[in-house]
Amino acid sequence: KKERTLAMIKPDSITKVGEIIQKIYDANLIVTKAKMTKFSWKQAADFYSEHQSKSFFNNLVQFMTSGSVIAMELMGDEAVSVWRKLLGPTDSSVAQKEASTSLRAQFGTDGTKNAGHGSDSLASAARELEFFFPSTAGHSPSSTA
Numbered sequence: 001k002k003e004r005t006l007a008m009i010k011p012d013s014i015t016k017v018g019e020i021i022q023k024i025y026d027a028n029l030i031v032t033k034a035k036m037t038k039f040s041w042k043q044a045a046d047f048y049s050e051h052q053s054k055s056f057f058n059n060l061v062q063f064m065t066s067g068s069v070i071a072m073e074l075m076g077d078e079a080v081s082v083w084r085k086l087l088g089p090t091d092s093s094v095a096q097k098e099a100s101t102s103l104r105a106q107f108g109t110d111g112t113k114n115a116g117h118g119s120d121s122l123a124s125a126a127r128e129l130e131f132f133f134p135s136t137a138g139h140s141p142s143s144t145a
């Protein structure tokens with residue numbers, strides 16, 4: 001089933017964007033939107049608001065605001081699960097113990113600095129894509145003409 005998902009390259013892996021995009025294409029997904037940006041504290045806290053009560057929340061927001069990120073819309077068969085499989089386990093040290101070729105095994109460091117993010121469901125994908133690539137209904141150039 002053709003799906004769309006939100007992929008994010010985190011600040012620790014911003015220099016690996018070439019290798020990461022190659023892996024995306026090798027997995028039969030395509031990049032249909034892309035944006036490089038830097039989170040403000042508030043934007044990062046909003047993006048991760050479901051984790052605001054967690055012990056790791058401040059570390060996470062600190063890390064996510066430490067440099068630029070690249071957000072991408074990926075499209076393809078089973079895009080949500082295919083991209084999460086490319087990322088590997090959330091905790092990079094676990095990913096490395098699996099001796100896997102996942103992005104987190106290769107480029108991540110630990111449970112927080114873990115190279116990338118992927119939506120965990122179609123519902124999350126819809127919300128997270130809207131966060132980075134808001135739909136422009138009602139704001140087309142013709143509506144201001």
Ligand code: CMP
Nearest residue numbers: 051056060090111112113114116117118
């Ligand atoms: P991500 O897939 O972006 O979703 C939530 C992020 O919180 C996760 O990747 C990690 O960067 C970070 N995080 C830090 N500690 C934990 C933890 N114990 N469990 C899950 N996520 C964590």
